[in-house]
Amino acid sequence: MLPKNLRYIFTNMNKKLLRGSLETIVIKLLSDNQEMYGYEITQKVKELTDDDFKITEGALYPTLHKLEGKGILECSTRSIGNRFRKYYSLTEAGQSELVIMLQDMEDYIKNMQLILNPRLS
Amino acid sequence: MNEQLSKNEVEMLFKFVKSKYVHYIDVQHEIVDHLASSIEEMKAKNPSVSFETALRQVYSNFPITGFASLVAEKQTSLTRYWTKRFWGYMLSYMRLPKIIIAGLLVYIFQLILSNGLSITPSQLYIVLVIAAFCSVGYRYKYGFEFNKDFRDKYLVTSTYLAFYAGIFSMNFYFPLNMALVSAPETVVFDPVQSWLFAIYIVVCLLWIHGSTFIFPKMLKQELEEKYSHLNIKIA
Numbered sequence: 001m002l003p004k005n006l007r008y009i010f011t012n013m014n015k016k017l018l019r020g021s022l023e024t025i026v027i028k029l030l031s032d033n034q035e036m037y038g039y040e041i042t043q044k045v046k047e048l049t050d051d052d053f054k055i056t057e058g059a060l061y062p063t064l065h066k067l068e069g070k071g072i073l074e075c076s077t078r079s080i081g082n083r084f085r086k087y088y089s090l091t092e093a094g095q096s097e098l099v100i101m102l103q104d105m106e107d108y109i110k111n112m113q114l115i116l117n118p119r120l121s
Numbered sequence: 122m123n124e125q126l127s128k129n130e131v132e133m134l135f136k137f138v139k140s141k142y143v144h145y146i147d148v149q150h151e152i153v154d155h156l157a158s159s160i161e162e163m164k165a166k167n168p169s170v171s172f173e174t175a176l177r178q179v180y181s182n183f184p185i186t187g188f189a190s191l192v193a194e195k196q197t198s199l200t201r202y203w204t205k206r207f208w209g210y211m212l213s214y215m216r217l218p219k220i221i222i223a224g225l226l227v228y229i230f231q232l233i234l235s236n237g238l239s240i241t242p243s244q245l246y247i248v249l250v251i252a253a254f255c256s257v258g259y260r261y262k263y264g265f266e267f268n269k270d271f272r273d274k275y276l277v278t279s280t281y282l283a284f285y286a287g288i289f290s291m292n293f294y295f296p297l298n299m300a301l302v303s304a305p306e307t308v309v310f311d312p313v314q315s316w317l318f319a320i321y322i323v324v325c326l327l328w329i330h331g332s333t334f335i336f337p338k339m340l341k342q343e344l345e346e347k348y349s350h351l352n353i354k355i356a
Contacts, residue, residue: 038151039158057155058184062194069198071205077150077350082128084350085154 018053022063024101025055027072027090031098035076035089038064064088072097123161130172131157137176141187145276147351148192156180192276199280206339207288210331211324223323230319234310249296249325256292256333277348281340288332295325 018025029044030036036044041064042055067073072094077086090098126134134153143149159179163170184190214223273279310318344353 037154037158039155043162056184057182058186058190061151061155061191065191065195065198069201069205071202075347077347079350080154081125082131083154083157084150086151 018055019059021105022055022059023067024105026060026063026067026088027094027098027101030073030088030090031095035087037085037087041088067094123165126157126161126172130160133172134176137180138188143188143192145192145274145279147275147277147348148188148195150351152188152191195276196280199276200284203281203284203339207284207331207336210335210339211327214327223327226323226326227316227319230322231315234315234318235312246296248322249329252326252329253292253296256289256329259333260289275348275351275353277343278340278353281343285332285336285340288328288336292329292332295328 025045026041029041033044038057038060042057042060045053045055064073068075068088070093071091073088074091075086075088077084079085131153134156135149138149138152138156143152156176156179159182160172160175163175163178164172180187213219344351
């Protein structure tokens with residue numbers, strides 16, 4: 001178990017990294033699941049990462065709205081019992097954006113690994 | 122599937138969201154669904170937890186500013202969306218097939234201007250002034266109401282009207298501004314000038330057409346497609 005101060009540093013680092021990757025995560029999930037609603041996205045991320053990544057509502061909705069404004073996501077609203085639910089899905093532009101984002105992320109991870117684990121020559 | 126919150130509890134959530142200064146109904150719906158989904162899941166895991174405790178816990182996941190950043194980002198996103206829609210219309214005249222119409226209009230105006238007409242640039246802009254006044258007349262007769270209720274109740278209409286006011290006022294800015302700064306002397310247009318003036322007039326006419334006829338249709342279409350559940354009435 002890490003000491004409390006180190007745990008704090010790692011949790012914050014994790015949050016920063018997560019915030020920076022949030023757009024990629026949302027687009028990838030929507031590509032795999034066709035359409036999702038906000039809460040479902042937060043739960044899916046928790047499930048896929050065994051509760052390691054927790055997306056806060058304060059970070060998720062601004063990201064969803066930003067992507068919607070950029071034309072990467074579109075939404076539709078449906079009634080579910082006594083309230084309405086907004087579902088997000090990828091637009092055509094979003095599909096092409098996904099390819100670029102995944103490539104960027106792969107390159108980033110590869111380069112980070114080179115920095116963190118330099119091969120001995 | 123978790124057990125759904127009762128109608129009464131959903132109404133309490135609406136009251137709660139309103140008490141946190143979210144006045145736009147369309148935004149309230151999205152936040153309420155999120156809060157309700159979280160509370161339902163919490164109650165499914167621990168049935169003894171009360172509605173109030175669950176709500177407090179769910180709300181603590183939001184930042185210290187509450188829902189403010191969410192509303193602000195939604196506002197930016199909608200403004201960006203309306204800007205994109207209007208410029209999408211304008212730029213469509215740069216692509217096939219509409220570029221043929223724009224090209225023809227430019228050619229016709231260029232022919233008129235290069236024909237040695239004895240006119241001043243100010244007189245030329247009369248065309249645009251007339252078009253601008255016609256657009257006001259049309260809006261007055263057939264446009265929807267700009268009442269406070271309609272403007273402030275929904276974020277989608279609020280952002281639309283803010284952007285609409287900007288592009289509609291440009292209908293007057295274009296011709297009047299240019300008419301005032303143009304030389305009062307009669308000008309015989311050389312070929313380059315006549316092409317430039319022709320392009321300018323056509324861009325202004327397309328802008329006036331877009332802001333008068335096309336952009337209001339975009340709002341109606343948007344409300345029908347994405348906000349039909351709110352039953353927003355525009356005259």
